[in-house]
Amino acid sequence: MSQSNGAREALGEFDYIIIGAGSAGCTIANRLSEDPSISVCLLEAGGEDKDPLIHAPMGFAFFPSWSPVNWKFDTAPQKHLNNRICYQPRGKVLGGSSSINAMIYIRGTKADYDGWAAHGATGWAWDDVLPYFKKAEDNQRGEDNYHGAGGPLGVSDLRFNNPLSEVFMQATTELQLPANNDFNGETQEGMGYYQVTQRDGRRCSAAVAYLNPAKERPNLTVVSGAKAERITFKEKRATGVEFMQGKAPKSVKTNGEVILSAGAFQSPQLLMLSGIGPANHLREHGIEVVVDAPEVGANLQDHLDWTALYKTSSEDSIGMSFGMMKKILPAISAYRKRGEGMLTSNIAECGGFLKTDPSEAEPDVQLHFLPALVDDHGRVKHTGGGYSCHVCVLRPKSRGAVTLSSNDPEANPVIDLNFLGDEDDLRRLMKGARIVERILAAPAFDEVKGERLYLEDGASDAALEADIRARADTIYHPVGTCRMGSDDKAVLDTQLRVNGVEGLRVIDASVMPFLISGNTNAPTIMIAEKAADMIKR
Numbered sequence: 076m077s078q079s080n081g082a083r084e085a086l087g088e089f090d091y092i093i094i095g096a097g098s099a100g101c102t103i104a105n106r107l108s109e110d111p112s113i114s115v116c117l118l119e120a121g122g123e124d125k126d127p128l129i130h131a132p133m134g135f136a137f138f139p140s141w142s143p144v145n146w147k148f149d150t151a152p153q154k155h156l157n158n159r160i161c162y163q164p165r166g167k168v169l170g171g172s173s174s175i176n177a178m179i180y181i182r183g184t185k186a187d188y189d190g191w192a193a194h195g196a197t198g199w200a201w202d203d204v205l206p207y208f209k210k211a212e213d214n215q216r217g218e219d220n221y222h223g224a225g226g227p228l229g230v231s232d233l234r235f236n237n238p239l240s241e242v243f244m245q246a247t248t249e250l251q252l253p254a255n256n257d258f259n260g261e262t263q264e265g266m267g268y269y270q271v272t273q274r275d276g277r278r279c280s281a282a283v284a285y286l287n288p289a290k291e292r293p294n295l296t297v298v299s300g301a302k303a304e305r306i307t308f309k310e311k312r313a314t315g316v317e318f319m320q321g322k323a324p325k326s327v328k329t330n331g332e333v334i335l336s337a338g339a340f341q342s343p344q345l346l347m348l349s350g351i352g353p354a355n356h357l358r359e360h361g362i363e364v365v366v367d368a369p370e371v372g373a374n375l376q377d378h379l380d381w382t383a384l385y386k387t388s389s390e391d392s393i394g395m396s397f398g399m400m401k402k403i404l405p406a407i408s409a410y411r412k413r414g415e416g417m418l419t420s421n422i423a424e425c426g427g428f429l430k431t432d433p434s435e436a437e438p439d440v441q442l443h444f445l446p447a448l449v450d451d452h453g454r455v456k457h458t459g460g461g462y463s464c465h466v467c468v469l470r471p472k473s474r475g476a477v478t479l480s481s482n483d484p485e486a487n488p489v490i491d492l493n494f495l496g497d498e499d500d501l502r503r504l505m506k507g508a509r510i511v512e513r514i515l516a517a518p519a520f521d522e523v524k525g526e527r528l529y530l531e532d533g534a535s536d537a538a539l540e541a542d543i544r545a546r547a548d549t550i551y552h553p554v555g556t557c558r559m560g561s562d563d564k565a566v567l568d569t570q571l572r573v574n575g576v577e578g579l580r581v582i583d584a585s586v587m588p589f590l591i592s593g594n595t596n597a598p599t600i601m602i603a604e605k606a607a608d609m610i611k612r
């Protein structure tokens with residue numbers, strides 16, 4: 076069976092076509108094209124990563140609302156969040172979301188990956204994945220049992236700690252919370268500064284780490300501004316990709332495989348547009364069914380996050396304040412000359428992983444402290460300074476779905492996170508919020524604390540729950556919509572091949588069967604490193 080869309084300019088034939096140059100796509104493109112006998116074509120809907128706001132670490136907080144580097148998805152109304160439409164930023168540029176993320180380097184826990192393996196993701200237990208985390212990594216602290224050095228992905232200690240972050244860390248000491256100097260080492264639990272995906276004080280996106288060193292290889296063709304519309308098949312074998320480059324319809328063929336790395340929202344969308352998904356849903360949209368795969372788009376998981384926000388008169392806060400204005404010119408100079416100073420901050424400099432109850436086997440909430448008033452992803456602006464502390468539930472039980480709004484590839488998919496669909500997530504988030512409140516009430520904050528926004532200190536549980544339903548939103552880690560597994564319902568087998576067809580894999584955050592306990596960039600890169608090895612073998 077083949078699907079076609081009329082006359083298209085043909086780009087040629089490659090051994091591998093990768094759709095999406097994000098965290099996963101850049102990694103695979105590099106690893107596959109290491110072999111000069113393999114030809115690789117990488118299609119990316121966004122443009123080149125030339126905007127300096129991508130590369131100066133603090134820049135990501137200052138992208139203007141019209142910046143083209145973000146897909147800026149809206150979700151479906153969230154039933155358990157007062158029917159609010161939530162926000163889902165995603166990178167639309169070389170490097171994908173790794174070009175716009177907060178650079179925090181976290182892997183999750185041994186138990187996360189052992190859990191994957193125990194639930195059918197054979198070959199993805201901790202001992203199987205650790206070598207790939209290390210292979211990817213170039214940790215400034217050097218090599219040890221847990222870390223790698225010399226890999227493509229720069230991982231560094233922050234070069235700048237905001238004094239308000241120091242206040243936060245002091246508060247956690249006053250509360251005698253455990254300290255942790257390496258969340259990716261022996262234990263995850265505790266509070267500390269995050270390591271970041273930076274090298275020499277600059278963002279190390281997947282494009283910087285993996286694509287730039289490979290771009291000149293004659294066997295790698297990178298096509299930006301190329302939005303894939305569907306994968307074509309002949310007798311259930313993937314034969315190529317149809318895409319739009321600007322207004323020009325084009326196509327590219329493969330004699331090997333198509334690799335879908337368009338991220339947790341667009342990989343399932345593209346599978347469905349190509350005829351792989353729940354048969355009834357595809358027929359509703361007039362799409363010919365290639366494989367009835369009921370779980371495509373299902374199993375969507377994300378970290379729901381709530382923030383406590385305080386104003387402060389401290390001149391150290393990042394924001395629209397006089398204190399900040401005075402610092403900006405020297406900061407630009409320090410960054411340009413030495414890759415140092417305030418602009419190397421990822422803003423979410425410190426935080427950590429805590430148990431909401433001592434009986435928990437692993438931390439179940441993560442905190443991110445920001446020396447800035449970041450309200451509604453920075454979309455609600457405040458004058459003056461402030462600080463914020465985020466908390467999210469690490470292993471949510473709620474499950475959502477990505478479905479099609481239309482068979483038009485230009486239309487965004489319907490993204491329904493079903494946040495707080497499971498009551499347990501609310502219970503844990505409330506406990507996490509109470510921990511945040513205790514930290515922010517510690518004596519260390521006495522000198523800097525100003526007015527609290529939205530909720531009063533000492534608010535009742537009912538008021539806190541109402542505030543969560545009114546304001547909580549993603550902390551940007553959607554996964555799971557093309558789940559791998561060993562059962563018949565899994566979208567992918569454990570080599571990440573799409574079940575029911577040949578010559579097609581999905582390799583990105585959507586393959587995770589369960590959300591890991593932490594930020595998802597490094598795990599996605601690990602997945603791509605491991606998958607590239609599987610393909611090469």
Ligand SMILES: Cc1cc2nc3c(=O)[nH]c(=O)nc-3n(C[C@H](O)[C@H](O)[C@H](O)COP(=O)(O)OP(=O)(O)OC[C@H]3O[C@@H](n4cnc5c(N)ncnc54)[C@H](O)[C@@H]3O)c2cc1C
Nearest residue numbers: 095097098099120171172176177178179303584594595596
């Ligand atoms: C604002 C923000 C902050 C974050 N902060 C952190 C953090 O601090 N630490 C951390 O570990 N994680 C963080 N994350 C999450 C992390 O960046 C992602 O989990 C990870 O980048 C996902 O990688 P991916 O390869 O699955 O998708 P992406 O990196 O999103 O890549 C998908 C790529 O596919 C392209 N694409 C999509 N559709 C098409 C199409 N039809 N045709 C061609 N190309 C297409 C996209 O443009 C994109 O470039 C953050 C994410 C965001 C958005």
